[in-house]
Amino acid sequence: MKTNASVSKADLHVHSKYSNRPSEWFLRRIGAPESFMEPLEVYQVCKKAGMDFVTISDHNCICGAKEIAHLPGTFISAELTTYFPENGCKVHCLVSGITENQFRDMQKVRENIYDLRQYMNQNRVIHTIAHPLFRVNDKLTVEQVEKLLVMFNRFEGINGSRVPRACEIGNAIFSSLTPDVISSLADKHNLEPVGLEPWNKTLTGGSDDHGGLYVASAYTVTPHAPGVIDFLEYIREGQHEPGGVGGTSVRLANSLYRIAYCYYKERLLSPGTNDRSVIGNVLKTMAETPDEKGPEKTGFRASVKAAFQKKVQKAYVKTQMNELEQMIVEELTRVLENDPQQPVEDEDSVNFKSACRLSQELSFAFIQKAAKKIRKGELIGSLQAVSSLGPVALGIAPYLTAFATQHKDEEFLRRVANRFPAAGSLKEKTGRKAWVTDTFTDVNGVTKTIRTLAAMAKENHKEITVITSLDEEPTADFPVKNFKPVGSFRMPEYESLMISYPPFMEMLAYLEKEEFDEVIISTPGTLGICALGAAYMLGLKTKGIYHTDFPRFFSDILDDEKMGEAAWRFMRWFYGRVDQILVPTRQYKTRLMDGGFDAGKIDVMPRGINRERFSPEHRNRAMWEKNYNRNGSFKFIYAGRVSREKNIEVMLKAFTRLVESGSDADLIVVGDGPQRDELQLKYNDPQIVFTGYLYGDELAEVYASADLFVFPSLTDTFGNVVLEAHASGLPAIVSNEGGPQEIVESHNSGLVVNARTPDELFEAMKRVTGDYALYEQLKINAGLKAQDSRWEHALEKL
Numbered sequence: 123m124k125t126n127a128s129v130s131k132a133d134l135h136v137h138s139k140y141s142n143r144p145s146e147w148f149l150r151r152i153g154a155p156e157s158f159m160e161p162l163e164v165y166q167v168c169k170k171a172g173m174d175f176v177t178i179s180d181h182n183c184i185c186g187a188k189e190i191a192h193l194p195g196t197f198i199s200a201e202l203t204t205y206f207p208e209n210g211c212k213v214h215c216l217v218s219g220i221t222e223n224q225f226r227d228m229q230k231v232r233e234n235i236y237d238l239r240q241y242m243n244q245n246r247v248i249h250t251i252a253h254p255l256f257r258v259n260d261k262l263t264v265e266q267v268e269k270l271l272v273m274f275n276r277f278e279g280i281n282g283s284r285v286p287r288a289c290e291i292g293n294a295i296f297s298s299l300t301p302d303v304i305s306s307l308a309d310k311h312n313l314e315p316v317g318l319e320p321w322n323k324t325l326t327g328g329s330d331d332h333g334g335l336y337v338a339s340a341y342t343v344t345p346h347a348p349g350v351i352d353f354l355e356y357i358r359e360g361q362h363e364p365g366g367v368g369g370t371s372v373r374l375a376n377s378l379y380r381i382a383y384c385y386y387k388e389r390l391l392s393p394g395t396n397d398r399s400v401i402g403n404v405l406k407t408m409a410e411t412p413d414e415k416g417p418e419k420t421g422f423r424a425s426v427k428a429a430f431q432k433k434v435q436k437a438y439v440k441t442q443m444n445e446l447e448q449m450i451v452e453e454l455t456r457v458l459e460n461d462p463q464q465p466v467e468d469e470d471s472v473n474f475k476s477a478c479r480l481s482q483e484l485s486f487a488f489i490q491k492a493a494k495k496i497r498k499g500e501l502i503g504s505l506q507a508v509s510s511l512g513p514v515a516l517g518i519a520p521y522l523t524a525f526a527t528q529h530k531d532e533e534f535l536r537r538v539a540n541r542f543p544a545a546g547s548l549k550e551k552t553g554r555k556a557w558v559t560d561t562f563t564d565v566n567g568v569t570k571t572i573r574t575l576a577a578m579a580k581e582n583h584k585e586i587t588v589i590t591s592l593d594e595e596p597t598a599d600f601p602v603k604n605f606k607p608v609g610s611f612r613m614p615e616y617e618s619l620m621i622s623y624p625p626f627m628e629m630l631a632y633l634e635k636e637e638f639d640e641v642i643i644s645t646p647g648t649l650g651i652c653a654l655g656a657a658y659m660l661g662l663k664t665k666g667i668y669h670t671d672f673p674r675f676f677s678d679i680l681d682d683e684k685m686g687e688a689a690w691r692f693m694r695w696f697y698g699r700v701d702q703i704l705v706p707t708r709q710y711k712t713r714l715m716d717g718g719f720d721a722g723k724i725d726v727m728p729r730g731i732n733r734e735r736f737s738p739e740h741r742n743r744a745m746w747e748k749n750y751n752r753n754g755s756f757k758f759i760y761a762g763r764v765s766r767e768k769n770i771e772v773m774l775k776a777f778t779r780l781v782e783s784g785s786d787a788d789l790i791v792v793g794d795g796p797q798r799d800e801l802q803l804k805y806n807d808p809q810i811v812f813t814g815y816l817y818g819d820e821l822a823e824v825y826a827s828a829d830l831f832v833f834p835s836l837t838d839t840f841g842n843v844v845l846e847a848h849a850s851g852l853p854a855i856v857s858n859e860g861g862p863q864e865i866v867e868s869h870n871s872g873l874v875v876n877a878r879t880p881d882e883l884f885e886a887m888k889r890v891t892g893d894y895a896l897y898e899q900l901k902i903n904a905g906l907k908a909q910d911s912r913w914e915h916a917l918e919k920l
Contacts, residue, residue, distance in 0.1 A: 532661025
């Protein structure tokens with residue numbers, strides 16, 4: 123079976139128009155059948171693709187196979203739907219080279235898989251379990267897979283419509299079976315194996331094509347057979363193997379497009395009509411076979427552009443359109459006219475990327491329009507703009523359906539791989555993780571955590587790729603994938619919040635292509651939501667890291683209780699859908715549990731500190747006078763974002779009272795942010811120094827040269843800066859709300875106060891400057907806490 127001359131081939135799994143009960147949601151939703159392929163067309167395509175023999179295996183039907191039965195090299199087949207009676211689990215069984223009488227007999231018994239197997243064995247019917255690990259109606263269990271291994275000896279090893287993962291796991295199991303394994307499973311399920319060597323499984327191949335685009339992409343190979351009878355006998359004797367390739371999500375989507383177009387043409391167009399509609403031409407382009415496209419392959423975008431221009435020129439005058447129609451025309455024109463040059467690659471990929479960009483940019487335009495309408499108080503107009511997303515969603519529905527269908531059984535496949543040692547190494551595809559964040563270039567704890575752990579992961583040969591969505595390509599010394607946002611707009615009623623619009627479809631395709639096993643989400647923003655949706659569609663495991671207390675930010679800092687309640691409902695929805703939630707402190711674990719989260723999903727992921735970067739060894743008191751014109755007084759320091767949510771003004775008021783009480787002290791405010799100019803102007807005091815943003819050695823020196831850290835934030839879930847201060851030799855004063863208090867309380871490395879007003883903060887600052895013994899003990903304890911805080915512990919949690 124090494125050369126074409128010495129082998130024979132046939133696609134044992136291909137459909138015609140007589141398969142009319144689709145399993146894909148998209149086709150059921152529009153009411154389309156499973157295929158429109160004429161049996162003669164199937165025959166012609168198979169022969170052109172080099173198949174020596176041709177059959178058609180329609181669902182529970184042999185009409186298609188009978189239509190071509192008079193042609194040379196054909197035989198009758200069918201794909202029978204049978205059931206495990208114990209739970210109604212569907213199984214598809216290919217029967218090849220059957221007679222009409224045999225088909226009628228099997229129709230009578232096929233409702234019960236045990237009865238069907240008995241009939242097929244007694245009558246020597248060639249039968250194959252199609253896509254054996256695909257859960258047709260989501261009821262297949264691991265125990266029923268065990269039963270299939272005992273009951274059947276022939277399985278589909280390559281399916282041309284489905285991604286190869288399920289077949290790879292199945293093939294690993296089939297090749298590892300031994301007499302003892304089969305005997306054990308037979309005893310366990312009280313079933314009788316069939317054949318002299320029931321542990322020796324044989325594999326077939328078939329395209330499972332429905333749309334006519336990929337017929338014979340997978341097939342079954344035997345030694346050279348002079349005729350049909352010889353070919354079938356080779357299969358019956360197990361002298362065969364699978365050939366060809368497995369499917370992809372994009373190819374399945376293209377098949378769905380073709381079926382949808384055939385349905386559209388049959389049901390909505392009159393015979394002989396020259397279709398000028400945009401949707402018709404889009405579907406037609408996606409549906410054409412290479413032969414139908416001819417030498418001038420226009421491609422998806424060009425076809426849409428041509429059809430759109432004809433439609434606008436012939437049917438409309440812009441002044442006759444309503445506002446919504448004008449918006450659609452204007453935006454579609456803009457997108458099509460800004461068409462970038464596509465790289466040279468396979469046409470499936472080009473069409474997919476074009477469809478993605480078109481749908482993403484149109485949907486963003488409609489959402490922008492809706493936001494503008496809301497600002498103007500035009501609620502009806504905003505609803506109209508959002509409703510126009512319907513056709514856009516319909517346009518990409520085949521892709522969404524294909525991705526979801528291909529990966530819906532991922533959790534089940536992991537269970538199967540876990541059950542059989544031979545497939546254990548396939549439980550995970552690659553072991554790779556994608557770490558998604560809406561913030562990557564900002565100076566905050568989220569970014570610091572991600573950059574530190576991603577760099578450590580690379581050093582330790584752990585495969586983590588950080589995924590961002592930024593206008594400018596970020597740089598890092600570890601793997602980063604950036605998806606340039608489609609656009610951004612300001613949130614109505616909260617104009618300070620900029621909302622970016624990531625390219626969801628591109629991200630979905632990337633996560634599938636790179637074969638990630640898990641998605642870690644650090645931020646519940648637009649990119650985080652896209653990642654959660656993509657992971658759900660691809661069946662990937664998910665971790666959500668609870669970095670920021672948004673509900674408290676809105677309710678307490680912005681003084682908007684309703685927005686705070688809405689934020690809490692959103693956080694419950696978002697984090698309620700991940701497999702595991704990582705929180706920085708035990709306090710936040712309790713907070714989420716009190717809020718109704720499943721305690722079993724929550725784990726504490728501690729933060730760490732780089733003790734080489736931050737150390738008392740960097741202390742240099744002379745730098746205060748040299749750089750900031752300050753003398754040797756006691757130095758309080760704050761480091762972080764200078765913004766409202768950090769509660770900085772309470773700290774400034776407390777320090778002002780401390781100075782007025784006669785204390786010889788300075789307050790160093792390290793960082794930048796939207797409040798810096800306002801506060802620097804308001805608190806124009808030589809003893810208050812705003813340094814701006816510092817980093818690297820300069821930041822380490824400032825930390826180590828100060829005396830005590832003050833962090834009044836009420837919303838930080840952890841507070842990496844507190845650990846940085848501890849590692850630099852500084853005790854801390856922190857708020858009794860949020861995560862930093864847990865850092866201080868664990869080693870008594872500072873004071874915890876009510877920071878909602880300046881009173882307790884002032885008393886704490888005064889106490890520490892006046893009690894040398896207390897200060898020295900807190901300083902010792904801060905060093906011990908820093909020694910216990912290791913980033914390696916956090917990396918283990920990932």
